[in-house]
Amino acid sequence: MVSQPTTQQLVAGLSPYRLFHSKDLDETRSNVGRIFKPHVLGICGKSQRLDARMDHLAIGGISLNRLHYGANVSIEPECLDDFLLVQMPVSGSAQIQCGPRKILSTPSRASIVTPSLPLHMRWQGQCDQLIVRIERPTLETACGALLGHALPRPLEFELGMDLRHGNGLAWRNLVLFLANSQFTKNAAQHALLAAQVEQLLVSSLLLGQPHNYRDALLHTARTPAPRHVKQAQAYIAEHCAEPIGVHDIARHAAISARSLYSGFQQYCGTTPMAYLRLVRLQRVRQDLLQAQSSGTQTSVTQVALAWGFSHLGHFTAAYRRQFKELPSQTLHG
Structure with a gap:
């Protein structure tokens, strides 16, 4: 053992x-x-x-x-x-x-x-x-x-x-x-990963430890209208290369983060951060395809890290589930 x-x-x-x-x-x-x-x-x-x-x-x-x-x-x-x-x-x-x-x-x-x-x-x-x-x-x-x-x-x-x-x-x-x-250690060197660690710790503390706003945070959120979800999706598409988190997306859509979660679950069947990861996976694929067609020297690791994916095993599994092939197969044709 x-x-x-x-x-x-x-x-x-x-x-x-x-x-x-x-x-x-x-x-x-x-x-x-x-x-x-x-x-x-x-x-x-x-x-x-x-x-x-x-x-x-x-x-x-x-x-x-x-x-x-x-x-x-x-x-x-x-x-x-x-x-x-x-x-x-x-x-x-x-x-x-x-x-x-x-x-x-x-x-x-x-x-x-x-x-x-x-x-x-x-x-x-x-x-x-x-x-x-x-x-x-x-x-x-x-x-x-x-x-x-x-x-x-x-x-x-x-x-x-x-x-x-x-x-x-x-x-x-x-x-x-x-x-x-x-x-x-990777997060300390990459802004996208640093934002994920920061958001995880902050949200865990706010929702897990008693404080003077915790009861209000735990109240049921109202579901936003679809236009708010669309605004959030557009913001994610435009800013996915930046270290954005749920709070940035919610602020742009002018709703609370809890309402944003409710809206994405109801209208997209996923969470805002899962949607952001999907968009970044799509951008990784675009970069790999472009490198393959242009003959640009790069690696799957470089492209994955640039889009905020630190754990290459998890990234590869997610990429394969989404696109039915390995990222190395996309890069090398």
């Missing part, structure tokens, strides 16, 4: 993206501050010795980070303002206060730090955290698109997330997959 990789082994996938390793307090504070924000960092206890390291992988409007201080530390950033953090201890624990709420964050309980609320943290020396950073405008724009209107007040998330069950476990598994996946 093949053993399953441990959490430590999965987060080790970020180690090639080492930002720094330092035992100096000022250097550590400066490096962490460049990724997050300037803050007050203090060592708690005369016997404590800092041994800090941080890995950082940026993907569009989000980033995956692993941070370990190696000593008991206090962290005082005030409000994060421009971004949200989901902090998931791999080992150890941290006391987190965000606004009036306090929790002890452990490997079974993540903390979701609302950008608009003051933050105070104390990390225990062995605390090693996997941290997802999401830009606040990205999060608020996505929430507004799902609702169909701009947010009248800031998003405020419940501070604790149970990582052992339900939506919390699903979130944990998703982030661990991304931390150790070649897909994520």
Whole structure:
């Protein structure tokens, strides 16, 4: 029986993206501050010795980070303002206060730090955290698109997330997959893939973690008129080479993302993103046929990546289902 990789082994996938390793307090504070924000960092206890390291992988409007201080530390950033953090201890624990709420964050309980609320943290020396950073405008724009209107007040998330069950476990598994996946590394280099990762994480957080707009998001959406679906289809056809997502399409069609889903399911029998993938598959085929007829030197991999397909096995299977031949057969005739 093949053993399953441990959490430590999965987060080790970020180690090639080492930002720094330092035992100096000022250097550590400066490096962490460049990724997050300037803050007050203090060592708690005369016997404590800092041994800090941080890995950082940026993907569009989000980033995956692993941070370990190696000593008991206090962290005082005030409000994060421009971004949200989901902090998931791999080992150890941290006391987190965000606004009036306090929790002890452990490997079974993540903390979701609302950008608009003051933050105070104390990390225990062995605390090693996997941290997802999401830009606040990205999060608020996505929430507004799902609702169909701009947010009248800031998003405020419940501070604790149970990582052992339900939506919390699903979130944990998703982030661990991304931390150790070649897909994520490819996404960091390709805008189309980065947009897919960004949208997946943002939507998962908005629909899975309690916050002040979640009840409204979960209400049944009305089905849009067919003209809205046609507007969305036209937008997809025109912008399929760009890193667009459901929220961009919904905004162009002037409806909520949930209404967009309902419309595509009713009138197209598919989802907006599945429709977008179909259009991109068609564009791949066009490029392969053009390369074959003109004798242009290219490869299936190059064309697939250019259109946002990172997993070549999944791409090849989808291409064959759609066009009844392999992409290599299209390219070489």
